[in-house]
Amino acid sequence: MKKLVSAPVLFAAAGVLLVTGLLLAFLYSPIDASTMGYSQKIFYYHAPIAETALLAFGISFVAAIMYLRSQNDKWDRLGVVSIRLGLLFSILVMATGMIWGKAAWGTWWDWEPRLTTFLLVCFLYTAYFVLRSVVEEEQRRATFAAVFAIIAFIDVPITFFATRFLPAGMHPTVITASGTGMPGSMFFPFFISMIGMTLLLVALIRRDLVVEELRDRVADLKHSIGG
Amino acid sequence: MSGWRQFMAILRKDLIRELRTREMIISMILFVLLAMVIFHYAFAVKEDVDLTYFTGGMLWVTFIFAMLLGLNRSFAQEKDERCLDGLLLCPVDRVTIFFAKTAGNLIFLLIIQVVAVPVFTLFFVQRGYGADIVLFVVVLLLADMGICALGTLLATISMNTRSRDLLLPIIFLPLIVPLLIAATAATTTIFATGASFGATATRLLFLLGFDAVFMVAAYGTYDFAIGE
């Protein structure tokens, strides 16, 4: 892996970009002209967090496939770490999404595609950890978890598509600021924050991988002492 | 033995076993019928409330939960009687086992539905939908395939864990929601307004796609799910 860029550097770079993005969002970008008004500013972190969460789950998908092919534990660790972080970011997406919804539409909850998809994503990946918790044997646990991670990730875009296009009598999707028709003055801070969040994810993954390796090491040592 | 003959052999074994005792099918049928009664009282807040637009939802929620019961039962039986271990000792392609089990579960689900749908129609559907019966059967088959494929894969996993029947709903339900959305919308449209093919086409295509995607995924991962 990237030994060239150490974790502290990644964290620092992420921090710098995120703060820059934040400042740009508030000082440089115009206030949204639609009915959302000032609350649209939530978008500048909300959307990057959402995309980073999906990136984390994408990483878990690749890690799962690699584990099934190689049976190497490091892929299992990457899977656990990326899903845990993806779940964390997904919860943040929902929290900020609900706050934004309250500000923009007046209700805390709406069954619109994005919120609903992330809600299901939270259930899905929580189930991943429930599955892990009921399998005792290590290799089997990692194998089952990998199978589930693959199925789960495939289901994410399917779920988004289903919630968006299929229900009967759906009201039209409301949030428009995250479409491609974004003026440059809005896109630029979003883009900076997006890179910053991605770097933050990578840094957190690296740190958490160390945690998982150490955990496994502790378990091995305890085993060789007590066993 | 060729793949097809292995498939038929396993399928026949499962069907004969169940048809001999009929425990699972009877339980599932009773569950589905009781659920309908419960639904009536759950929604009968007002006199003469019209449940036409709830029909799809009621029907598919019931079938999905009945399937969870059935899957738990059939796999628990397998595990306890160690049938699966015996099967794994034979030179059978793991994927053949998957298809055979999925087919078996599909047949059980269809049997339940043949009984349940007329009763459901009697209880809840106001509109005669004779002309749309073909469309409805198509929806039924497509949705059933997805439920059985995904259910069989996940039940194989959950049966090998510590809290077997408790785990299955947790891992199954979030995954099946998209299928539920499509099947519910299509069914409600058929019962409520008698949709033409065009109106339900998107949902049918979606169900087809869902089935295809998860069949392929199950095909690729079943070796790992069935373990040793």
Place this chain on the structure above:
Amino acid sequence: MTIAEGAKFVAAAYAIILAVLVIYYFMSARRVNTLKRDVELLEQEVQRRQPAAGESGD
């Protein structure tokens, strides 16, 4: 909704993001230190037991 009202929601959202990320960062940093210490202690213990067992360690 006035800018002032909107700003309250925006502030709440960013505050939550900051709080959660910062807390997670420090929690994982602490976990790394605790585990590193555990590994050291356990490795010392393994060393200690090696000559007593009379066989090479794991």
